[in-house]
Amino acid sequence: MEKHLDSVPDHEVSREEITSVMTALEPDQLIFAKEHHHCPRRQLTATEMILFWALRIYLVFMVGVVVYQIWTGVR
Amino acid sequence: MKKRNTASESGGETAFRSVTLGDPESNSQPPPPDRVVITHEDIDRAHDREQVSATRARRGFRPRLRLFWLLIGPGILVMLGENDGPSMLSYAATGARFGVGFFVPFVVLTFLMACVVQEMTVRLGAATHRGHAELIFDRFGPFWGWFSMIDLMVGNFLTLVTEFIAIRAGLGFFGVRPAVAVLGALLVLSVALMTHRYWTWERIILGAATFNLVFVPVALLAHPHWHEVAHSLLTWKPLPGGLTQETVLILLANIGATVTPWMLFFQQSAIADKGLTTHDIRMGRVDTALGAALATVAALATMLATAPLFLHHMSAANFEAAEFAQALQPFVGHWGAALFALGIFEAGMVAAITISTSSAYAFGEVARRPHSLNLPFKQGKAFYLVLLLEAAAAGGLVLIPGIPLVYIVLLVNVIAVLAMPPALLFLYMLVNDREIMGDLVSPLWANVLALGVVIILIAAGLLFGLSVIAPNALAVIGAK
Numbered sequence: 396m397e398k399h400l401d402s403v404p405d406h407e408v409s410r411e412e413i414t415s416v417m418t419a420l421e422p423d424q425l426i427f428a429k430e431h432h433h434c435p436r437r438q439l440t441a442t443e444m445i446l447f448w449a450l451r452i453y454l455v456f457m458v459g460v461v462v463y464q465i466w467t468g469v470r
Numbered sequence: 471m472k473k474r475n476t477a478s479e480s481g482g483e484t485a486f487r488s489v490t491l492g493d494p495e496s497n498s499q500p501p502p503p504d505r506v507v508i509t510h511e512d513i514d515r516a517h518d519r520e521q522v523s524a525t526r527a528r529r530g531f532r533p534r535l536r537l538f539w540l541l542i543g544p545g546i547l548v549m550l551g552e553n554d555g556p557s558m559l560s561y562a563a564t565g566a567r568f569g570v571g572f573f574v575p576f577v578v579l580t581f582l583m584a585c586v587v588q589e590m591t592v593r594l595g596a597a598t599h600r601g602h603a604e605l606i607f608d609r610f611g612p613f614w615g616w617f618s619m620i621d622l623m624v625g626n627f628l629t630l631v632t633e634f635i636a637i638r639a640g641l642g643f644f645g646v647r648p649a650v651a652v653l654g655a656l657l658v659l660s661v662a663l664m665t666h667r668y669w670t671w672e673r674i675i676l677g678a679a680t681f682n683l684v685f686v687p688v689a690l691l692a693h694p695h696w697h698e699v700a701h702s703l704l705t706w707k708p709l710p711g712g713l714t715q716e717t718v719l720i721l722l723a724n725i726g727a728t729v730t731p732w733m734l735f736f737q738q739s740a741i742a743d744k745g746l747t748t749h750d751i752r753m754g755r756v757d758t759a760l761g762a763a764l765a766t767v768a769a770l771a772t773m774l775a776t777a778p779l780f781l782h783h784m785s786a787a788n789f790e791a792a793e794f795a796q797a798l799q800p801f802v803g804h805w806g807a808a809l810f811a812l813g814i815f816e817a818g819m820v821a822a823i824t825i826s827t828s829s830a831y832a833f834g835e836v837a838r839r840p841h842s843l844n845l846p847f848k849q850g851k852a853f854y855l856v857l858l859l860e861a862a863a864a865g866g867l868v869l870i871p872g873i874p875l876v877y878i879v880l881l882v883n884v885i886a887v888l889a890m891p892p893a894l895l896f897l898y899m900l901v902n903d904r905e906i907m908g909d910l911v912s913p914l915w916a917n918v919l920a921l922g923v924v925i926i927l928i929a930a931g932l933l934f935g936l937s938v939i940a941p942n943a944l945a946v947i948g949a950k
Contacts, residue, residue, distance in 0.1 A: 412513045419516035419523065421747055424599045427507040430838070434600070434608040434906055443899065447614060450892040453928070454621070457888040460935045461881060 514844040515745040518669055522750070541753040542760065543672045544595075544740035547824055548588060548733045549581075549761030550679035553768050554629070554821030555636020556879050557727030558685070558814055561769050562794050564720055565776035570694065572709050573724065574702045574770060580728040581766045583926065585759060586919045587894065590901045590912065591734050592754035595741030597910045602738040604835035606896050609903065618896055619836055621889045625882075626732050626829045630864035632882045633822040638868055640815025643795045643808065652865040659823050659861055663854060668743050668843040675823055681816040682768045684809045689771035691802040692778050699774065713944045718937040719884075725930055726883030727769070729923070731893040732828045739831035743842050748910065775802065775810060822861055830857035884934065890927050894920065 422428055439447070518540075525537045564573045591602065598605060603622070607615035634652055641651040665671050709717055737758075746754060776794060778801040795811040802810070827843070830853050834841020839852040847854055898920055901912050912920070936943055 408508050408513070412516075413508055415520060416508050416512045416516040419519040420512060420745065421599070424512075424515065424745060424747075425507075426509045426511050426840070429600070434598070434605060436611055437609050437903070437905070439610070446895060447892075450895055451617060453931070454888060454892055457931050457935055458885070460938050461884055461888070464938045465881070 510846065510849065511840070511842045511844045514667060514669075515743075519745050526749075538753065538756070541746065541750050542757040543676060543744060544737045544746075545588065545592070545754060545757030545759070546761035546764065547672065547675055547679060547740065547820075548737040549584065549758070549765040550682045550768070551736070551821050551824035552584070552728060552730060552733055553682050553765045553817055554633055554727075554825075555639075555814060555818035556629070556632040556723075556882050557769070558772050558817045559636070559794070559879060560720070560723040560727045560883060561772035562776045564724060565773035566779035566794070567716075567720065568710050569777045569780035570698050570774065571702050571707045573720070573773065574699060575706045576721075577724060577728075577769050577773070578703070578766055580725050581762045581769070583725075583923045584728045584733070584765075585762045586916070586923055587729060587897070588733060588737055588758045588762075589755055590897055590916070590920065591738040592741060592746075592758060593751055593907070593910050593912075594897070594901050595738040596746045596748050596751050596754060597907050599742050599745075599747075600738075601742055601831050601835040601841070602735045602897075603832035605738075605900055605906070607836055609900060609906070610896065614896075615836065618893065619832060621893060622731055622735055622832055623829060625730070625885055625889050626825050627860060627864060628882045628885060629730070629732065630822060630825055630861060631867050632879050633818040633825065634865045634868040635879060636814050636818030637822065640811045640813070640818060643811030648869055652869055655819055655822060656858075656862060656865055658819060659826065660858065662823055663843070663857070666844065666846050668740075671843045672740075672744070675820060678816065678823075679820045680764075682813065682820070683764065683771075684813040684816065685768050685771040685775055688798070688802055688806045688810045688813070689774040691806040692775050692798070694774040694777060699770075713933070713937075715937045715941050715944070718933050718944070722887050722930055722934050723883040725927065726886040728765070729890055729927070730886035731889050732825050734893055734897055735832050736824055736828035739828065739835070739841075743831070743844070751910070772813075775806075778802075822864075826857045826861045829860050830854070887927060887934075888931050891924050891931070894924050894927070898924070 416425070423432070522537065522540050525533050525540060561577070564577075594602070594605070600608075603615070603619060606618050634655065637655045638648045638651045641654075642648070646654075662671055662674050665674070709721075711717060741754065775798065779797055782801075795807040795814070798810055799807040831841050833839070833856045834850075834853045837852065840850050841853045842850060845853065898912075898917070901907060902917065904911050933944075
């Protein structure tokens with residue numbers, strides 16, 4: 396079965412276009428590079444994890460406050 | 471399997487040949503390292519970059535001006551895009567409730583905060599060429615990535631609903647029926663996408679965004695007391711009436727009118743889509759600062775335009791856009807009122823386009839689908855469908871009779887402020903990540919400012935929580 400790259404042009408690429416792309420764009424700007432090379436995952440430190448969770452809990456709590464305000468407002 | 475032209479570089483020379491490709495979306499069989507697939511998107515972006523390089527190589531004032539013209543866009547769009555329907559209504563309500571005073575310098579401060587935050591996305595986008603959602607998923611993993619996406623998508627959808635409320639209300643002043651207003655806005659949004667070129671799309675939306683400044687002539691028609699405006703800017707009068715539930719809500723609404731999560735996602739993705747590189751960071755900063763300055767002028771003009779309502783003791787507590795325009799008519803005349811309504815429509819329209827685009831970028835980055843405004847519809851189907859469907863759903867919701875629109879407007883800016891600290895933590899960590907930023911990591915002064923913004927946002931959120939849960943406690947903190 397034939398497989399397609401979604402972002403591939405529907406016309407043949409000319410030499411001029413290829414030269415233009417290779418000179419004007421940085422290597423990691425190419426869609427091909429973006430699709431095949433991803434930034435490696437980093438390990439979070441304990442402090443970072445605590446910060447992430449603290450802000451997540453803050454957000455959930457504050458959304459609860461907003462819901463409470465709407466509920467009391469409607470009543 | 472499909473054959474197509476590719477280029478490969480070896481020994482400093484570019485060689486061209488035709489090769490057989492596998493499925494690029496599968497990483498199971500990585501392509502040979504010396505081969506590069508050229509896409510439609512790459513060609514369009516390269517064309518834009520060639521113009522930038524050619525202009526940069528020339529000297530003189532005119533080439534500099536042209537370079538500025540070529541590189542501006544994401545910063546102005548994000549700042550004027552954030553001057554959206556609920557934001558302009560918040561400024562209008564502030565002017566009508568408090569007149570000229572504490573909130574004039576406060577709005578300037580919030581835009582300075584927005585500058586600090588958005589400058590980080592400029593550096594991040596130019597250094598990595600990646601969108602914000604993609605970087606969060608790659609660096610922090612899907613667990614935290616999905617949290618961030620849920621925050622963005624919920625916030626964006628609610629905000630989009632309010633944009634359509636603004637569109638409906640703004641056009642309502644001219645007697646346009648709600649269904650016609652919503653369908654017309656969806657049509658404009660679709661037409662803007664039909665260019666299939668980031669550059670053309672950006673210029674169209676930039677042109678539309680400058681109409682945000684229609685609030686300036688309305689302010690002039692209201693004959694503000696310039697001496698009082700200058701005095702309040704320089705002296706920063708105290709919060710009128712002290713801390714009350716109402717003032718805290720207005721405070722939060724004004725912060726939420728300038729600093730929101732979608733701005734981070736939009737500007738970084740737009741910078742990657744535009745193809746900006748590290749050489750363009752300086753101009754990216756100018757673009758952001760100029761956008762902030764224009765947005766500040768429009769915001770202050772809106773407050774000054776509605777200040778006569780405060781001076782004449784007219785209650786505007788439950789006003790919507792059209793009612794503001796009608797109430798202003800005795801002070802700014804019919805044309806002034808019409809410009810005000812037009813400004814509200816424009817604010818909603820531009821923001822509907824930029825916010826739905828930010829959702830589509832984020833979706834494409836996370837789902838690993840093509841995501842660019844340079845894509846033809848066929849190749850960027852998922853990207854365009856997400857954009858259009860989200861806008862259509864938000865527009866449809868506004869047409870449901872009896873839906874509490876005022877509550878939704880109230881909610882949106884508050885939720886934006888509450889969702890900002892977690893979003894800023896991701897940004898702060900990414901922009902200080904030497905592995906992806908190299909020498910472009912944030913300097914100390916930028917980190918101090920960013921932490922200051924986070925502290926202000928958390929404090930504002932907690933103050934809001936306190937005002938809801940224990941309103942009497944506000945009296946202890948600072949009520950007169």
